[in-house]
Amino acid sequence: MQRPMRRRNTATAAAPCAPGRYARPMGEFDLIQRFFKRPANGAVALGVGDDCALLQPAPGQQLAVSSDMLVEGRHFLSTVDPHKLGHKALAVNLSDLAACGAKPLAFTLALALPRADDAWLAPFSQGLLALADEHGCVLAGGDTTQGPLNICITVLGEVPPTQALLRHRAQPGDDIYVSGQVGDARLALEVFRGGQSLSADAFQAVRARMEQPTPRVALGQALRGVAHAAIDVSDGLLGDLRHILGASNCGATVDTVFVFSSDATSDTLKRLPPEQALDCALSGGDDYELLFTAPPSARSAVQQAARDSATPVTRIGQIDAEPGLRLRDAAGRPLHRRFGGFDHFA
Ligand code: ADP
Ligand code: MG
Numbered sequence: 001m002q003r004p005m006r007r008r009n010t011a012t013a014a015a016p017c018a019p020g021r022y023a024r025p026m027g028e029f030d031l032i033q034r035f036f037k038r039p040a041n042g043a044v045a046l047g048v049g050d051d052c053a054l055l056q057p058a059p060g061q062q063l064a065v066s067s068d069m070l071v072e073g074r075h076f077l078s079t080v081d082p083h084k085l086g087h088k089a090l091a092v093n094l095s096d097l098a099a100c101g102a103k104p105l106a107f108t109l110a111l112a113l114p115r116a117d118d119a120w121l122a123p124f125s126q127g128l129l130a131l132a133d134e135h136g137c138v139l140a141g142g143d144t145t146q147g148p149l150n151i152c153i154t155v156l157g158e159v160p161p162t163q164a165l166l167r168h169r170a171q172p173g174d175d176i177y178v179s180g181q182v183g184d185a186r187l188a189l190e191v192f193r194g195g196q197s198l199s200a201d202a203f204q205a206v207r208a209r210m211e212q213p214t215p216r217v218a219l220g221q222a223l224r225g226v227a228h229a230a231i232d233v234s235d236g237l238l239g240d241l242r243h244i245l246g247a248s249n250c251g252a253t254v255d256t257v258f259v260f261s262s263d264a265t266s267d268t269l270k271r272l273p274p275e276q277a278l279d280c281a282l283s284g285g286d287d288y289e290l291l292f293t294a295p296p297s298a299r300s301a302v303q304q305a306a307r308d309s310a311t312p313v314t315r316i317g318q319i320d321a322e323p324g325l326r327l328r329d330a331a332g333r334p335l336h337r338r339f340g341g342f343d344h345f346a
Pocket of ligand 2: 051
């Protein structure tokens, strides 16, 4: 990044150095070299070290690109374990590739740090790169600057032309599915805020869902040619479903009984008072599950995709021609309640 000459490197070079085997203050380029330089690999023909990285997607594939920024105090608590934060920063980005059915190739990391702190950078980079390696997603470049902690990742993936899963392709009559489990991340946040208490074991489990979400990358690719529309649940299930409905110009009916009697919620969540369980599952957010639609004729193909990717999926409703979002209770009666999704500026 270009900066005024006299100020180049002053912030990071002057930063205090954490204890450890690194005796002298760590500058910007030392820091990149130590924690973020990765060998070129796979689609990355040239990685960290030059003005640009060079990528070579497979012939004929489209590139899928997405960015997500994590800001301290807004997306994560200042006390979070840096290893988990590294994982989550990449996981939320991989989740966007998953929602499009794309295969991860590479990512860039733009990082603002208050100081060059070895004791923070080592676990952060380990958490980040372990998940990257798991998905064959190579760190290809980025930017590093001094400032309030802020992590911006851009991921690149590939998908065959016309096979990307998109929000606007839901059709009346489609089934609606959600992967994995929803609501636990929100429940963990409630515990952190002091509004809820759980046993130590239950808290550990929901906390892991909040701090270390699992991007459904294999499921997303397995749903190519099967699902009509998809989105990942970052802002709350119903809020994200509304994005599909708006883009596809249709409505939906959701059977909320799934919250109490399916594998799409945890036993911990099912033990909450029903109203609270509904709130967490339907408008909680931070779940990073896939919400998708597929025609009833594809039910066995959906189950096959779930098996192939070892990811459970649950059918929770259907797409209607009539606009609007309707909820039904366990007896199939209309359930009149407002559930929001998260909006940073609302
Ligand atoms: P430039 O000034 O040409 O934009 P920089 O000095 O910012 O380049 O970065 C030097 C090299 O290190 C580039 O290849 C850049 O992509 C890479 N880089 C910088 N910060 C990071 C980071 N946080 N993670 C990975 N690569 C990084
Ligand atoms: Mg340059």
